[in-house]
Amino acid sequence: MCGIVGYIGEQNAYPIIINGLKKLEYRGYDSAGVAINNLKNINVYKKKGKVSDLEAFTKGKDISGTIGMGHTRWATHGVPNDVNAHPHTSMNGKFVIIHNGIIENFAVLKKKLVARNYTFKSETDTEVLADLIEYIYLFGKVNAETAVRLALNKVIGAYGLVVMCTDEPDKLICARNSSPLVIGYGDNEYFIASDATPFVQYTKKAVYLDNQNLAVITRDSVTVKTIKNDVINPDIQQIDFDSDEAEKGGYRDYMLKEIYEQPKSILETIRGRVYENENAIKLGGLLDVMPKLLNARRIIIIGCGTSWHAGLVGEYLIEEYARIPVEVEYASEFRYRNPILTQDDVVIAISQSGETADTLAAIQLAKAAKACVIGICNVVGSSISRETDAGVYTHAGPEIGVASTKAFSTQVTVLAMIALLLGKCKYMIGQQQYHQLLTELLSIPEKIEHTLQSAAKVEEVAKLYKDSRNFLYLGRGCYYPVALEGALKLKEISYIHAEGYPAAEMKHGPIALIDDKMPVVVIATQDKGYEKIVNNIQEIKARKGKIIAIVSEGDTVISKMADHVLEVPKFDTAIGAITTIVPLQLLSYYIAIMRGCNVDQPRNLAKSVTVE
């Protein structure tokens, strides 16, 4: 959470910082602030609200300078207001700092600073860090870099931060531990950001800082060190996406764009990995760990939110096709419950951002137990992708909308590929069935494209139910996690209470909720559980619930029972299950828009949850 941008070079820093912050607003939008250095003064402006509020606030003010930094906040310590907004300035004005993360021992450090007559304006942990750096600088009589380094050695917690010092105005010092930080290398200019989107239009050369690393950046050099002062030769990488991928491209919102991008994203996910002619799936990122995977005693899938839902679909697919026992756990629960893990277990960690704190901590736990850990991430170079033993990128392209859409469908696509690859290697799937499954997998982009053409019908249904106070989502087998994901989408962007449930479980409790005002979304495509789900629909009907059914094209049975049917193309195997999420994403999208909600930046949420 929180987005960070820094710039040092020959251009005016302010517009680069502001535009960069707009691209990082998905990380938090409680307040925003900038510090612009014109080598005489460091002007700090900060405001509660969005980056646009900050922009309005800075109108007519001095924003000159070619060195600057900015922050968009998701509040942890202290309510969202102007005072708690970043940047924070140290008590004697020597240091200005922006920070993403949590300084866990801030209370202890604060107490010590108070004993040395430091006073604080804000409730934040970040201001404590600014003062700690200043205290070390003034009383230790060291330079700014050393002060930052020594201070970070006293800190417990997560940080991605940028520091300016009034006495050393021609540099930026940045550091990272558990919160992401990337340095963009331009010509006589450098950029710092929480991810590469703010600077990819200027340069594609970047260094992803490692944990407990610090960089001192001037106009013509970058020096990377550990916080123990060991110099590091950074690995300069090439960023593999274009700036327009992170733009709205004519769509009203990022979320809608990302829903519509799914056919293309899934094509990217399977590109170079599925070979229909050779009847083969090749996942280069898993080559080294294939023996581990094939001999795994069990696979444990961990993730949070949507990624956890994708994991549940993965459980179904891997058990169905590879016959390896799978357990799926919330990373946040797994990390704290002393799980029994051995080196015969394989852990698959799923994360769009690759930065989710709970998932990262769960990975570290699994590694300590010597389990093999595989990552499924979207963001290249992210912490999780670097922390894991092996992995498969989803290649969905930047996902900016806070509500995950293409991340989910591409994660499920990767899990389907893993399931089929393992199933084939373990001789659980015959050649002919394998070929049918590959064909189905390859047809998904087209089927999603086709499903998207029914958006207007989904919009009509949304119109009828936009004022409902509750929704129930039901599904069986691999559609149960799709139901959970549909409910999560509605909750997070429209603020309507929604619950996902296994359809057959309904009669063990939730059926009591059903009356003539309750919309029940049922995933009822024609496959294994079809007859059972038809029975469940009858049960809802008998209680006068309003049924919105997701059905296979041409279904004439359910269309007679349901109040509304939304069709998806027919498919023969569970591999096609991904398609059913599309009408649910659209339904939540249209309802939220009709209720006047900001779908890209729903209240209280942030895209990557880098705190516990």
Ligand code: AGP
């Ligand atoms: C989904 O719409 C949410 N924004 C959220 O549940 C998200 O999936 C979760 O925070 C996990 O994020 P990650 O995939 O980046 O780890």
